[in-house]
Amino acid sequence: MRPHLLASSPLRARELVEDEPARPRPATLEVDVIPREPMPRLAIEPIDSDPRRRAAWTPARGIVFVAVLLYVGAVLLLPLGALAFEAARLSVAVIVRGITSAAALSALKQTLLLTVVAVVCNGIFGIAAGLVLVRQRFRGIGVLDATIDLVLAVSPVMSGLAFLLLVGRNGWLAPALQALDLRVAFAFPGLVLATLFVTLPFTVREVSYVLAEVGNDEEHVAATLGSSPWRTFFRVTLPNIRRGLTLGLTLTAARALGEFGAVLVIGGAIAGRTDTATTFIYGALEERNDAAAFGLAIVLALVSMGFLITLENVRKKRARS
Amino acid sequence: MSVAAVTRASPIQRVMRGGVFFYVAVLVMLPLVALASSGLSNGLAGVWHAITSPVAADALLLTLWTGALTAVINAVAGTATAWVLVRFRFPGRGLLQALVDLPFAIPTLVTGVMLVLLLGPTRPMGRWFESHGMEILFAPPAIVFALLFITVPFVVRAVEPVLAEMDPAEEEAARTLGASDAAIVRRVILPSLLPAIGVGALQSFARAIAEFGSIVVVSGNIPHKSLTGAIYIFGEVEGGRPDVAAAVSLVLLALSFGLSLGARALRDRVGGRRG
Numbered sequence: 385m386r387p388h389l390l391a392s393s394p395l396r397a398r399e400l401v402e403d404e405p406a407r408p409r410p411a412t413l414e415v416d417v418i419p420r421e422p423m424p425r426l427a428i429e430p431i432d433s434d435p436r437r438r439a440a441w442t443p444a445r446g447i448v449f450v451a452v453l454l455y456v457g458a459v460l461l462l463p464l465g466a467l468a469f470e471a472a473r474l475s476v477a478v479i480v481r482g483i484t485s486a487a488a489l490s491a492l493k494q495t496l497l498l499t500v501v502a503v504v505c506n507g508i509f510g511i512a513a514g515l516v517l518v519r520q521r522f523r524g525i526g527v528l529d530a531t532i533d534l535v536l537a538v539s540p541v542m543s544g545l546a547f548l549l550l551v552g553r554n555g556w557l558a559p560a561l562q563a564l565d566l567r568v569a570f571a572f573p574g575l576v577l578a579t580l581f582v583t584l585p586f587t588v589r590e591v592s593y594v595l596a597e598v599g600n601d602e603e604h605v606a607a608t609l610g611s612s613p614w615r616t617f618f619r620v621t622l623p624n625i626r627r628g629l630t631l632g633l634t635l636t637a638a639r640a641l642g643e644f645g646a647v648l649v650i651g652g653a654i655a656g657r658t659d660t661a662t663t664f665i666y667g668a669l670e671e672r673n674d675a676a677a678f679g680l681a682i683v684l685a686l687v688s689m690g691f692l693i694t695l696e697n698v699r700k701k702r703a704r705s
Numbered sequence: 706m707s708v709a710a711v712t713r714a715s716p717i718q719r720v721m722r723g724g725v726f727f728y729v730a731v732l733v734m735l736p737l738v739a740l741a742s743s744g745l746s747n748g749l750a751g752v753w754h755a756i757t758s759p760v761a762a763d764a765l766l767l768t769l770w771t772g773a774l775t776a777v778i779n780a781v782a783g784t785a786t787a788w789v790l791v792r793f794r795f796p797g798r799g800l801l802q803a804l805v806d807l808p809f810a811i812p813t814l815v816t817g818v819m820l821v822l823l824l825g826p827t828r829p830m831g832r833w834f835e836s837h838g839m840e841i842l843f844a845p846p847a848i849v850f851a852l853l854f855i856t857v858p859f860v861v862r863a864v865e866p867v868l869a870e871m872d873p874a875e876e877e878a879a880r881t882l883g884a885s886d887a888a889i890v891r892r893v894i895l896p897s898l899l900p901a902i903g904v905g906a907l908q909s910f911a912r913a914i915a916e917f918g919s920i921v922v923v924s925g926n927i928p929h930k931s932l933t934g935a936i937y938i939f940g941e942v943e944g945g946r947p948d949v950a951a952a953v954s955l956v957l958l959a960l961s962f963g964l965s966l967g968a969r970a971l972r973d974r975v976g977g978r979r980g
Contacts, residue, residue: 439792444886452789453801455782459853460804462830463819470822513725520718528726531733533969537962538737539915539935542954545942546736549743549951556739581732613717635809642812645917645935649942662814662918669818669922681818685811692810696803 464685471682474675482668482675483683487655491664492680494575495641498660501576502583502640507633510587514625517588518595535585543581544649547574570652575660578646583639587632594628595621631698638691641684740958744951755952760928761937768934768957771845772913775852776906783860783909784902788894790861791868805862808855813918816854820847820923843925848933851919856912860905863972867901868894900971907968914961 439445471479482488517529538546551557551568561568568574602624606616622629644662651658653667661684668677714722744752756765790802808816824831824842834841841847871894879889917935924931926940934957941950 438794442886448785449789449793452782452785456786456801456804456857459850460807460857463816463823463854464807466823466828466830467815467819509725509728512721513729516718516722516725520714520722522714522722524726528729531729533965534737534962535733537911537915537965538958539917539938539954539961541917541935541939541942542740542915542958543736545938545947545950545954546740548942549739549947550736552947577732577736581736584729584732613715638810638812642814642918644812644814645921645939649939662812665814665818666922669821678818678822681815684815688807688810688812688815692803692806695806695810696799699802699806700799 467678467682467685470678474678478675479679479682482673482677482679485676487659488664488676488680490656491659491661492683494572494659495661498575498579498643498647499637499640502579503633503637505580506583506587506636507629509584510591510632510636511622511625511629513588514591514595515621517592519600532585532588535581538581540582540643540645541649544578544646547577547581547646547650551577569650570654570658572658574650575647575658578650579640579643582643582646583636586635586639587629590628590632590635591625594625598624627698627702631695634691634694634698638688641687641691740951740954743948744953744955746948747952751948752952752955755949756956760932761934761949761953763929764932764937765934765953765956767845767848767932768914771848771852771933772910774849775856775913776910778849778853779856779860779909780902780906783857783905784864784898786857787861787864787868791865805858808857813855813916814922816851817919817922820851820854820919824850824923842923843927844931845924847923848920848931851923852913852916855916855919856909859908859912860902863901863905863908864898867898871897900974904968904972907964907971911961911964911968914957914964 483492513528513532517525535543548569549555551561551574553569555569557568566573568577602620603616606620607613611619642662643660644666647653647658647660648663648666651660651663653659653663655664655667659667661680665677665680665684668674668680747754755761786801786805790798790805821842822828824834824847826832826835826842831842839846841850875893876889879893884892915935916933917939920933921936921939924933924936926932926936932940934953938950938953938957941947941953
């Protein structure tokens with residue numbers, strides 16, 4: 385019983401080996417399953433692979449383990465299952481008819497366009513802002529950082545309202561926009577503004593995190609060796625931050641695709657004009673057009689699964705490197 | 706964070722700095738200043754008047770208690786989930802990791818649709834709850850359910866790295882001295898995790914206050930019963946009272962920003978990752 389316990393608990397076995405270096409190891413103790421490391425644990429060793437951090441099974445731990453699975457299952461899997469069940473219940477033909485109406489297709493196209501714009505604009509902004517926040521020191525940097533953080537605290541409805549107060553009929557910029565004959569609120573430009581607002585922080589945050597982590601030694605070396613700033617950026621900085629960038633852009637795309645409150649308020653969900661995928665679903669729910677509402681919800685959920693797979697791939701690569 | 710020996714900014718750096726400031730000023734500061742100015746157009750008394758109207762006050766209270774409850778449940782469930790993810794290797798662990806990130810990927814409105822499909826009166830679970838006299842959909846429990854769904858990642862992702870980097874020697878020392886599992890959790894693990902749990906819980910709370918898309922379809926939005934602050938704001942905008950909507954927005958925004966600032970300060974003290 386005892387040797388078995390020892391062998392099943394790498395934690396104990398290792399401690400025994402390390403704490404008694406002077407004494408010759410008793411040959412009977414079955415601790416050799418854990419090879420002795422020649423060097424102290426290094427930072428380059430992935431945390432995941434350190435067996436000392438694993439826990440052995442005990443009844444109490446088993447209960448916590450099962451409770452966690454039940455909780456996550458109830459909160460996340462059950463709703464997901466309900467949607468999958470609905471997808472199976474509605475016939476494919478009904479779903480296809482629901483999501484291929486002119487209004488649904490126009491809403492989907494609008495959302496796709498908004499997502500592309502958000503990824504491009506906030507991708508470029510995110511890299512630039514990350515470089516400014518991490519690599520530069522100047523007064524006002526705290527304000528910039530806090531403003532970007534502030535966006536995450538703003539409810540989508542509030543951001544829609546804020547733009548409405550700016551570019552709406554009685555908004556601050558209304559006279560200027562009227563003079564230029566530009567329609568922003570309840571039109572595509574308004575949707576763009578709202579989407580850019582809500583997706584602004586994601587890429588900056590991920591890029592800043594990676595930039596701070598890798599440091600700027602390599603960039604200095606490249607500059608010292610005569611590399612131009614552009615060349616340094618494309619050959620050194622960009623490859624270094626690519627995982628953070630992928631993560632940030634994926635989060636941006638997911639949020640742009642799924643944004644609802646802000647585009648509903650600033651766009652007004654006008655069918656065929658300012659309807660996006662989410663506002664279309666909302667409208668279809670109100671009209672009890674189940675096939676269209678649930679059909680498009682299923683489509684969005686499937687696209688989200690694609691984003692999720694990307695997120696998990698980046699996470700795994702990060703854990704390994 | 707490596708501190709660069711910045712002497713003077715190069716022209717490229719200055720252009721970038723200017724561009725970044727301009728983008729943030731136009732896209733974030735300007736609209737928020739418009740929101741603040743409209744909200745404060747009748748002074749602080751106007752704000753007070755707006756948030757103390759019976760419907761608004763009940764909506765804000767509902768937002769507060771559902772958000773607080775969500776934060777507390779997440780503090781417990783999220784810590785346990787992080788512990789399972791860090792300390793155990795089991796088949797399906799990758800799936801659990803992915804599930805925790807699901808709320809980041811899925812539109813909140815789709816989350817709401819899922820809950821309607823799960824709990825609707827014609828669905829098996831909805832019928833079961835109804836026959837047992839429990840009101841879930843179009844009532845506060847559905848709001849909490851939606852909030853729990855969308856806030857799953859916060860505590861888990863805040864606690865995970867701290868737990869992974871915790872020195873196992875402390876735990877082992879306690880064990881060698883005869884401490885039970887429960888005592889080790891209470892005396893050794895929890896004290897070092899508390900700041901990270903706090904970060905995640907505050908982030909969940911802030912996120913819950915701002916939530917709109919998932920709640921609007923599951924709560925039924927009944928004044929004094931299941932109408933939350935964010936949806937009250939939406940109703941005021943639709944009803945043509947943007948100044949009232951802006952005033953209530955300012956209060957909710959201050960609350961939510963205060964919570965995220967608290968999370969930020971706590972996180973900087975722990976030295977954990979941003980986010």
